[in-house]
Amino acid sequence: MAGMNNSPEHQSRVYRHWAPIYDRVYRGLLRDGHRTTATLAAAAGPDILEVGVGTGLVLPHYPAHCRVTGIDLSEHMIAKAREKVERKGFAHVKALRVMNAQHLDFADDSFDAVCLPFVVTLIPEPERALDECARVLRPGGEIIIASKLGDGRGIQGRIEEAVAPLVHKVGWSSAFRISRIGEWARHRGDFDLLEIRPVFPNGFFKVIRLKQRARS
Template identity: 75%
Template sequence: MSELRSRAEDQQKIYQRWAPVYDRVYRGILRDGHRKLAALAAAAGTDILEIGVGTGLTLGHYPRHCRVTGIDISEHMIARAREKAKRENLEHVQALEVMDAHALTFADRSFDAVCLPFVITLIPEPERALDECARVLRPGGEIILASKLGDGAGLQGAIETAVAPLVRHIGWSSAFRIHRIVAWAERRGDFAAADILPVFPNGFFKIIRLKQRGLAG
């Protein structure tokens, strides 16, 4: 079994355990990030792909004129998201599907914005997933990420690295660095970080907007 497949199966087991209680645990602490991410995505265009939709906590924050497609590697999370979309009458949600972020089945240039809310640090090969995001993005669109992203500096950076093996067991990552995303954009040459925005609580989480180079601003 490949390492990528093994890590994906580990994550599915984690999310199966978390799916029933995920909303109660994370709705409040992630609300500011979800709300701001959805607003930025809507400003980029109407056709939006959300990778790592989970139980659908972000879905209600998108304006109703948008057309939102959500994917997740966990069938248990997607089942919860579908229940939520039906219960809350979220008619702007076009589809919710089980899919691997490393191999999106969408055609090139399908979306105005691709959002990754609190998931990039958990994807086994994040650069490969970002390449897929870039492929399905229309010219002038944006990749928007929200996550726990540190710079690795000082005592906080040392603590984040030390606890990384522990928090992985609850579906989180503490050691993922902002510069990894910036480095991906620089290596490609066609994307640049337009903004790095702090969100609740007190900048612990951050949002990064990635735009095609020449269109950032």
């Protein structure tokens, strides 16, 4: 939505306030999306990058054989995630780092899967971030995106636009379109959109699988 502040500074301020209560508010609401994201990422391979790890709500859902690296723009959210990893002894979590999704500090071809659970609508330049995800992804790997993704049509589309300023106050966007991700994949030409899976509640959230084609 035009005029909406989605800067890193805005997101950092939002999540500084949300970090202490985020788990209580969102654990149940997002559990199906988190579980689905982790399961699909693990099926693509053991080396996983989670962009927007937040307080670490997805971390319990990865199988033990995985090697998960999590990043987040918010130092406060990363601090909560580190506490959780230490408290619960998540050996499959290899690193948690403060990092901007648009400038990933990883080598090319580092991960089998990159997942973005409920974060893509918050990134100021999501296509740039997806390009970075593609860069660090190994050939044949997958990008898994979970989010509130609308199609902009009919009554639901009008509702999404109407509530966008409200949900923005808690760091979300309701007006981000599925078509935007599809257009990114088509423009690149090296990704296939394999699946759009509705998840709880009643398909309000969706999980998208994008597979990078093997290089010739």
